[in-house]
Amino acid sequence: MGVPTRPSERGGVVGNTRPLPQPHGTLERLLRQQRSLAWISSTLTLATTVAFFTLMSLDVPLLSRIAFGRAITVANVVGVSLILASLASIGLFEWQARQIEEHLRDPVGRD
């Protein structure tokens, strides 16, 4: 598996400039975890968004039920929760990405 040489006509720097690291244990594990996290989080985001939209279109009675106080409905709580969940998921992904960056800075000490 070599370094790709195709499209040389682009010139300039493509991508970032760090040397290509050699695959080894910890890095491989961290990258695999990151890929899994990315796909699981994306699938969950897509599924919850589509489910929320579908239930809203059907005016499911549960969504109009009061969750807090006299007027805050389940739909309001779920909507705000989905936005907050998006924030939490990007926080988790960023934390995971920083683990990989730290490993790349000090690969020997962490292996």
Next chain:
Amino acid sequence: MGAGSVSTSIFVAFVAVTLVITYWSNRRSTGTGDFYAAGGTITARQNGLAMAGDYLSAASFLGTIAVFFSLGTDGLLYAVGAVAGWPIALFLVGERLRNLGRFTFSDALAHRLADKPVRCLAAISTLCLTACYLVAQIVGAGTLVQILFHIPYAYAVALVCTLMLIYVVFGGMVATTWIQIVKASLLLITSGVMVLLVLKRFGLNPDALIIGAIQAQPTALRPLHPGQLVTDPVSAISLGIAFALGPAGLPHVLMRFFTVKDAKSARRSLFYATTIIAIFQLMVILLGYAAATLIAGGSLPGGANMAAIYLAGALGGDTLLGVTAAVTFATILAVVSGLTLAAASAVSHDLYKYVWKGGKVTEAAEIRVSRVATLLLGIFVSGLAILFQHENVGFLATLPLVIAASVNFPLLILTMYWRGFTTRGAVAGGVTGLVLSIGLLTLTQKVWVDALGHSQGLFPYEYPTLFSLGAALVVALIASTTDKSERGRRERAAFDAQFLQSERGLASK
């Protein structure tokens, strides 16, 4: 000082600042790297703000508040939808696209696939998408300026297009980015002030706010009950998919990944952009219910889309109304500039340089073509905006997300993650997604009947993403797996190297 003079003063100040930015950008720009990608000098935080600015259009601000104002809880669909696509763009596309491309997303497509067909397809999809987005935005801007500044519609359109052309032709990506940063900051500050005024009036008690909305809403509406904006589940699924997958395929957003120095900065840009958009949408939910509470009662001059502007007036008098109106106009101006640059880049970088000239052109010639394309595009969309002044162009605003989710997103994901994807699959799947997304949307009730005057819609749902994306994926899969050509074999063999580069970057050559 009346609302009109406040908005005029702020608008004039905004234009003056943006022209200074354009002049400064023009002096420091030297080549295509500066023109398309600001020389990679934008920091992650700045880029995150600019990305959020690209996405937080007037439709996002005015449209979502308008839905809360007129339909109550249904406004949550737009607020939640506006955030949904950004984590997916961060998880699956951000760093990888930055590691594979240079100026436009088609650079990444052409990394292992054949240059000409995929760039041609990406450019056509970009042009269709941006033209629809531009016309919708410019019609909105023209109407807003006409109401606020009391000038004829055609002059308002000419003003918007002239400023847009100046920014892009002379300032390129550097000017467009900084204008977007200024505008996003203004929009966030204005919304923040409005939220503080709402909280001051109602206390930290959203319950009281929603009770106010229920009491103020006309009895015909059911503010606590959704199901009035999108009425059938198939359309709801399609709209949800467009919101969730569309942002990762919007060309003017994808171009921003190349304005930072490396993949790490691209990822962090997306992190900041998502955070800003999420916080903004939480504020919009509060403002939406506040609009339903404070300005309910009969129809509004200028329609429900002006609810945010009248809410500002109800909260902070003429001064805040004027500020909000000017900021809204600045929002449209900044968004159309970003869109125009993306469209011009598709013409000059993809069509002219790679498809027509086979990659052999000077930087000066490429920039010259980009500027000419910008001018022609500006004239074309301003003509369309004048032609469609009295038409309902709301449907055009949904088309970009549908095209992005049906064409650009699947192409990018398949080329990045599926070894078996080939040029044949990309072209077949991309064309299917493009034709179906535009064709089926044209046949909906909203376009075929409401805009084109036919008696009955030929497509029974409001949005086609479920069908256009589904068909694009199936066709891409079949065309790729049945591709036994030598080129297809080479493209599959190049996957491992591309995957490694997309994930880990490549040493400078």
